Amino acid sequence: MVAEYIKKVIHYIILTLILGIMVFPLLWMFRVSLMPAGSLGSFVELWQGNFTLKNFYDLFTTSSMGRYIFNSSFVALIVTAGNILFCFMTAYALARYRTIFTKILFVSVIIILMIPAHILIVPLYVLMLKAKLYDTYWALILPWLVNPIGIFLLKQYIESLPSTMEDAARVDGAGEFRIIMTIVMPLCKPALAVVAIQIFFTNWNLFLFPYILTSSESLRTLPVALAHFQGQQAIDWQHLMAGSAIAVIPVLVIFIILQKKIVSGITAGAVKQ
Amino acid sequence: MQSTRLTTVVLLLPWILTFVVFWLFPLLFSLITGFTDYSLISRNATVWVGFDNYRELITDQEFISSIKNTFIFVFGTVPITTVISLYMAVLVNRRFKGRGLFRAGYFLPSITSMVVISLIFTNLYNRGGYIAGLATMLGFSTPENGFLYNRSTALYSIMAMDIWMSVGYYMLIFLSGLKSIPSELYEAARIQGAGNIRQFFSITLPLLKPVALFIIVINTIKSFQVFVEIFVMTKGKFETASMVYFIYKTGVTTAFQFGYASAATYILFAIIGIFSVIQFLLMRRRQPLW
Numbered sequence: 212m213v214a215e216y217i218k219k220v221i222h223y224i225i226l227t228l229i230l231g232i233m234v235f236p237l238l239w240m241f242r243v244s245l246m247p248a249g250s251l252g253s254f255v256e257l258w259q260g261n262f263t264l265k266n267f268y269d270l271f272t273t274s275s276m277g278r279y280i281f282n283s284s285f286v287a288l289i290v291t292a293g294n295i296l297f298c299f300m301t302a303y304a305l306a307r308y309r310t311i312f313t314k315i316l317f318v319s320v321i322i323i324l325m326i327p328a329h330i331l332i333v334p335l336y337v338l339m340l341k342a343k344l345y346d347t348y349w350a351l352i353l354p355w356l357v358n359p360i361g362i363f364l365l366k367q368y369i370e371s372l373p374s375t376m377e378d379a380a381r382v383d384g385a386g387e388f389r390i391i392m393t394i395v396m397p398l399c400k401p402a403l404a405v406v407a408i409q410i411f412f413t414n415w416n417l418f419l420f421p422y423i424l425t426s427s428e429s430l431r432t433l434p435v436a437l438a439h440f441q442g443q444q445a446i447d448w449q450h451l452m453a454g455s456a457i458a459v460i461p462v463l464v465i466f467i468i469l470q471k472k473i474v475s476g477i478t479a480g481a482v483k484q
Numbered sequence: 485m486q487s488t489r490l491t492t493v494v495l496l497l498p499w500i501l502t503f504v505v506f507w508l509f510p511l512l513f514s515l516i517t518g519f520t521d522y523s524l525i526s527r528n529a530t531v532w533v534g535f536d537n538y539r540e541l542i543t544d545q546e547f548i549s550s551i552k553n554t555f556i557f558v559f560g561t562v563p564i565t566t567v568i569s570l571y572m573a574v575l576v577n578r579r580f581k582g583r584g585l586f587r588a589g590y591f592l593p594s595i596t597s598m599v600v601i602s603l604i605f606t607n608l609y610n611r612g613g614y615i616a617g618l619a620t621m622l623g624f625s626t627p628e629n630g631f632l633y634n635r636s637t638a639l640y641s642i643m644a645m646d647i648w649m650s651v652g653y654y655m656l657i658f659l660s661g662l663k664s665i666p667s668e669l670y671e672a673a674r675i676q677g678a679g680n681i682r683q684f685f686s687i688t689l690p691l692l693k694p695v696a697l698f699i700i701v702i703n704t705i706k707s708f709q710v711f712v713e714i715f716v717m718t719k720g721k722f723e724t725a726s727m728v729y730f731i732y733k734t735g736v737t738t739a740f741q742f743g744y745a746s747a748a749t750y751i752l753f754a755i756i757g758i759f760s761v762i763q764f765l766l767m768r769r770r771q772p773l774w
Contacts, residue, residue, distance in 0.1 A: 219580075222575070222578075222580070223580075225575065226575060226576070226586050229572065229575075229586075229590065230586055230589045230590070232648070233589050233590050233592065233593060233648070233652065234589050234592060236593070236601070236604045236605065236608060236648075237592060237593070237596065237604070239604065239608070239614070240600070240604050243607075254614075254617075296498075297498035297499065297502075300494075300495040300496070300498060301495065301496055301498065301499040303495060304491075304492050304495035304496050305496075308488065308491075308492045310492070312492070313492065313496070316496060316499065316500070316503075319499075319503050320499070321764070321767075323503065323507050325705070325760040325763055325764060326507070326511075326753075326760070327705060327708070327709050327752075327753075327756050328709075329709040329711065329728045329731075329752075330510075330511070330514070330749050330750075330752065330753050331506070331507075331510050332728070332731055332732055332735055332736060332745070332749070333514055333517070333731065333735040333736065333742050333745045333746050333749060334509070334510030334511070334513045334514045334517075334746070335506070335510055336735070336736045337513070337517075337742060338505075338506075338509070338510060338513075353506070354502075354506040356498065356502060357498050357499050357502040362499065387488065387491040388491065391495075412595055415597070416595075416596075416597040416598065416599075418597070418598060418599050418712050418715075419711055419712060419715075419732070423732070423736050433597075434597050434598075434599040434600075437597075437599050437600065437603060438599055438715070438716060441603060441606075441716065448607055451603060452603075452604075455597075455599075455600040455603055455604065458597050458599075458600055459596055459597065459600055462595055462596065462597070463592075466588075466592070466595055467588075470584075470588060473595070474587075474591075474656060477653065477656050477657065
């Protein structure tokens with residue numbers, strides 16, 4: 212009995228130790244973002260120092276923080292909406308209309324699923340430049356509107372649904388598009404939610420492509436703006452961490468509310484990040 | 485019948501366009517560009533140069549060092565990440581109070597923006613930062629300029645951060661694998677008197693092999709593309725530049741050598757391609773795809 216108890220205690224000690232290592236950097240970020248400018252950030256200050264929201268206030272008044280938040284939200288929401296609609300459409304056709312054509316297209320989905328996006332650095336840059344889309348919202352949105360991971364997950368989900376309802380509606384004379392949008396799409400809500408969360412997170416955190424495909428300050432998303440902040444001599448850690456906290460908070464809130472959905476999405480779609 | 489065909493095309497149009505415009509065209513474009521001297525600033529017309537870019541690359545010290553750094557990064561982080569995430573998965577797989585909280589906490593870093601994580605660790609790794617403080621407390625000597633501004637520690641510091649960030653993600657995938665192991669196996673082992681460690685090595689590990697293999701492959705593919713943390717933390721200095729960093733630097737900054745960077749892209753593509761083929765085969769085995 213005693214041995215069992217000691218084992219349990221050790222188990223909790225290890226668990227807590229790891230938890231500390233995993234969350235300390237993020238807690239540190241939040242704590243520093245609330246410190247008065249000029250603090251040294253010593254360990255004593257973490258516990259006993261003052262709290263202030265001034266860093267956040269400064270960011271909104273002296274930088275275009277509002278604009279960065281808008282850009283990040285706008286781009287991520289449009290890309291997410293696009294993926295919900297387009298991935299669903301593609302997945303439905305691939306799952307239900309079995310022809311040589313759809314089979315070949317599914318192979319294209321699988322291949323792209325495994326090709327690293329970073330090989331697009333040069334060609335996407337040239338493409339956007341030549342198409343005169345460089346430094347516009349289009350450059351941030353268009354390439355990511357249909358993500359193969361979304362198609363893959365939704366296709367699997369649709370295949371697991373019986374097609375009896377669709378067949379019945381067809382017999383009643385309903386058009387294909389009405390069947391797809393009003394009967395099948397509502398049934399796919401759980402899978403659509405998983406896809407939406409994953410696409411939103413990926414796009415919200417995206418850095419490299421927004422960074423190379425835009426140059427105007429007014430088009431910076433939060434990660435891009437943060438990287439630019441870092442290059443400025445004038446900015447201190449308190450303000451930099453306040454900006455970082457702004458970029459993390461939405462993800463954190465969504466994660467806390469939708470934890471179960473996110474976890475099931477990871478385990479179902481652990482194919483491509 | 486005619487209308488179904490039309491419906492199919494309309495439904496598939498968004499993907500077909502994305503595939504052709506943003507994947508197929510760029511892939512072919514950089515394949516061809518890799519054999520030319522195409523660049524943004526050159527005044528002369530673009531010339532076909534055959535394998536010149538590739539020949540130049542294999543003697544370019546900067547490129548060779550980026551390959552070296554990338555390989556150190558991949559083969560250093562992937563095994564450690566796999567072992568730690570497996571250990572963490574086993575740790576939180578048991579039933580105990582607060583299990584959900586621990587799992588969520590471990591997973592948290594992997595959904596945080598890489599730019600933010602890199603900024604945080606830039607400070608923690610600084611001279612006088614918390615990590616240097618901890619190292620001193622434990623009796624280790626620390627580099628004078630902080631961990632990131634030093635040739636011998638910069639890359640390893642970034643690797644350590646990367647492991648910290650991604651273990652939670654792979655832990656979740658291992659957890660789904662652990663759940664699929666029937667509990668009768670463990671009961672049978674216990675009846676026969678096998679201890680925890682014995683059970684782990686003769687039941688858990690062999691049955692998790694497919695999941696582990698899968699994790700190793702996707703993590704390898706992901707790690708070969710390391711860029712953001714290097715860009716934010718060291719700007720490729722102190723022997724940290726990765727292959728993607730090299731492509732970024734030669735391709736879309738200063739000289740805009742599209743041809744040269746495209747050739748480098750295809751070398752990276754070929755290396756990753758090997759692992760992609762393995763992933764493809766694994767996926768087919770996990771679930772019949774068509």
